Amino acid sequence: xxxxxxxxxxxxxxxxxxxxxxxxxxxxxxxxxxxxxxxxxxxxxxxxxxxxxxxxxxxxxxxxxxxx
Amino acid sequence: xxxxxxxxxxxxxxxxxxxxxxxxxxxxxxxxxxxxxxxxxxxxxxxxxxxxxxxxxxxxxxxxxxxxxxxxxxxxxxxxxxxxxxxxxxxxxxxxxxxxxxxxxxxxxxxxxxxxxxxxxxxxxxxxxxxxxxxxxxxxxxxxxxxxxxxxxxxxxxxxxxxxxxxxxxxxx
Numbered sequence: 001x002x003x004x005x006x007x008x009x010x011x012x013x014x015x016x017x018x019x020x021x022x023x024x025x026x027x028x029x030x031x032x033x034x035x036x037x038x039x040x041x042x043x044x045x046x047x048x049x050x051x052x053x054x055x056x057x058x059x060x061x062x063x064x065x066x067x068x
Numbered sequence: 069x070x071x072x073x074x075x076x077x078x079x080x081x082x083x084x085x086x087x088x089x090x091x092x093x094x095x096x097x098x099x100x101x102x103x104x105x106x107x108x109x110x111x112x113x114x115x116x117x118x119x120x121x122x123x124x125x126x127x128x129x130x131x132x133x134x135x136x137x138x139x140x141x142x143x144x145x146x147x148x149x150x151x152x153x154x155x156x157x158x159x160x161x162x163x164x165x166x167x168x169x170x171x172x173x174x175x176x177x178x179x180x181x182x183x184x185x186x187x188x189x190x191x192x193x194x195x196x197x198x199x200x201x202x203x204x205x206x207x208x209x210x211x212x213x214x215x216x217x218x219x220x221x222x223x224x225x226x227x228x229x230x231x232x233x234x235x236x237x238x239x240x241x
Binding site for chain 2: 042
């Protein structure tokens with residue numbers, strides 16, 4: 001599942017001063033979903049990625065990038 | 069989410085002084101009251117209940133199939149047990165969702181859940197399909213009677229979805 005996708009969600013979330021639970025509640029998913037995204041176990045859909053990026057006020061490209 | 073909400077909930081729980089809460093923030097207080105009224109306060113709790121009940125029913129189904137093989141009897145225990153366990157599971161899950169409220173229910177059925185249940189359904193589908201030729205061969209070779217194959221296949225079909233679901237939801241944290 002984690003092939004080829006790097007994410008910087010944890011660092012951006014920490015910069016925003018949010019816990020996993022707070023971010024999860026803001027984007028209407030479970031804390032486990034945020035946790036699995038951060039641990040590169042689960043790749044979110046485009047919609048969820050946009051919601052997370054919007055809440056953290058960063059672009060999706062800042063959160064996710066393809067591995068070379 | 070109101071920033072003071074977390075403080076208010078903990079304050080409410082520790083002091084039980086609702087009047088103070090109302091003076092501090094009447095807007096947040098309505099949220100606190102709503103949260104307090106919900107018996108299950110997080111999507112994680114719903115997930116745990118869902119995983120535990122579905123896993124338990126899966127184990128019952130697997131145990132039934134195993135007992136049929138071990139004892140050589142089509143009814144090693146009451147044939148209603150797997151079915152009743154399934155019905156009770158659905159009632160418990162439905163009740164937990166009702167108790168948690170719509171917001172928590174939505175969060176507990178997010179896309180990670182959809183992905184996990186989809187994978188479990190895929191496994192269940194292929195296991196159920198594979199059982200037909202496997203059991204067909206066993207019956208043809210007179211290694212298994214039809215009266216034994218039927219309850220084994222029926223309960224394994226249930227277990228083939230329920231157990232992978234429980235495993236996937238437990239392991240991917």
